[in-house]
Amino acid sequence: xxxxxxxxxxxxxxxxxMVMNLLKAGFEVTVFNRTKxxxxxxxxxGASTANSPEELMEKCDVVITMLSNDAAVKEVFxxxxxxxxxxxSGKTIINMSTxxxxxxxxxxxxxxxxxxHFIDAPVSGSVKPAQDGTLVLLVGASPADYELAKPIFNExxxxxxxxxxxxxxxxxxxxxxxxxxxxxxxxxETVLFAEKNGVSxxxxxxxxxxxxxxxxxxxxxxxxxxxxSYPAAFALKHLVKDLRLAxxxxxxxxxxxxxFNSYAAAEKEGLGDQDVMAILSSLKNK
Numbered sequence: 096x097x098x099x100x101x102x103x104x105x106x107x108x109x110x111x112x113m114v115m116n117l118l119k120a121g122f123e124v125t126v127f128n129r130t131k132x133x134x135x136x137x138x139x140x141g142a143s144t145a146n147s148p149e150e151l152m153e154k155c156d157v158v159i160t161m162l163s164n165d166a167a168v169k170e171v172f173x174x175x176x177x178x179x180x181x182x183x184s185g186k187t188i189i190n191m192s193t194x195x196x197x198x199x200x201x202x203x204x205x206x207x208x209x210x211x212h213f214i215d216a217p218v219s220g221s222v223k224p225a226q227d228g229t230l231v232l233l234v235g236a237s238p239a240d241y242e243l244a245k246p247i248f249n250e251x252x253x254x255x256x257x258x259x260x261x262x263x264x265x266x267x268x269x270x271x272x273x274x275x276x277x278x279x280x281x282x283x284e285t286v287l288f289a290e291k292n293g294v295s296x297x298x299x300x301x302x303x304x305x306x307x308x309x310x311x312x313x314x315x316x317x318x319x320x321x322x323x324s325y326p327a328a329f330a331l332k333h334l335v336k337d338l339r340l341a342x343x344x345x346x347x348x349x350x351x352x353x354x355f356n357s358y359a360a361a362e363k364e365g366l367g368d369q370d371v372m373a374i375l376s377s378l379k380n381k
Contacts, residue, residue, distance in 0.1 A: 124137070
């Protein structure tokens with residue numbers, strides 16, 4: 096059994112399988128989610144439940160947050176029943192949500208004021224890697240805090256890369272999601288151009304994935320393209336949010352604005368809750 100008592104806030108598509116892996120590894124985990132029915136499978140697997148983030152801090156050594164955006168994370172930290180509502184000096188909070196570098200630095204500052212350790216640890220990967228425990232964890236923390244959290248990270252991902260202080264990991268996450276967006280936009284445009292010129296999508300995907308242009312994401316997304324079905328592994332609306340955060344953090348490259356505009360248009364067309372690869376559906380109609 097692992098000795099650290101863990102708390103977890105946020106049981107969406109990523110949070111639920113990540114908690115399940117921690118339970119399987121022998122951690123004692125207490126969960127909090129505003130939609131309580133999402134806690135049910137984890138409680139059945141051995142987790143406990145809390146009535147508030149404040150209660151998690153009282154019960155646990157380390158609390159992990161996995162939420163959808165900056166506003167949700169700030170509310171969990173700073174509300175009157177939030178993680179920093181009382182004196183919890185010496186405890187540790189790990190934010191695994193994708194937020195702006197500015198928000199991560201803010202959270203680190205307010206945690207330091209409360210003598211609470213803060214780790215910025217967003218993840219690269221979607222639902223299947225979360226289920227398999229093969230995520231890539233990007234960690235912004237002091238060396239001592241990184242060492243404390245390594246046993247947790249070992250159960251959630253295949254590698255945890257310590258990139259610097261809090262805020263740096265959030266920048267790394269926005270950078271890798273920018274590359275993800277470029278990959279998928281390029282893949283969609285390539286398949287559609289090929290089809291217009293008589294090349295089947297089956298053949299074009301085979302060409303891509305058999306050669307040097309193929310990569311992990313082109314292989315993963317091929318079945319969705321072939322089936323023209325895009326259930327969300329990583330919802331398109333979340334990539335729109337991440338591209339916006341990257342722009343706000345200073346990304347001003349030749350491709351960021353057309354890329355952001357393309358995904359934002361797809362979201363406005365009602366594709367936000369589908370997978371990021373649904374960008375192909377949006378482009379097909381143009």
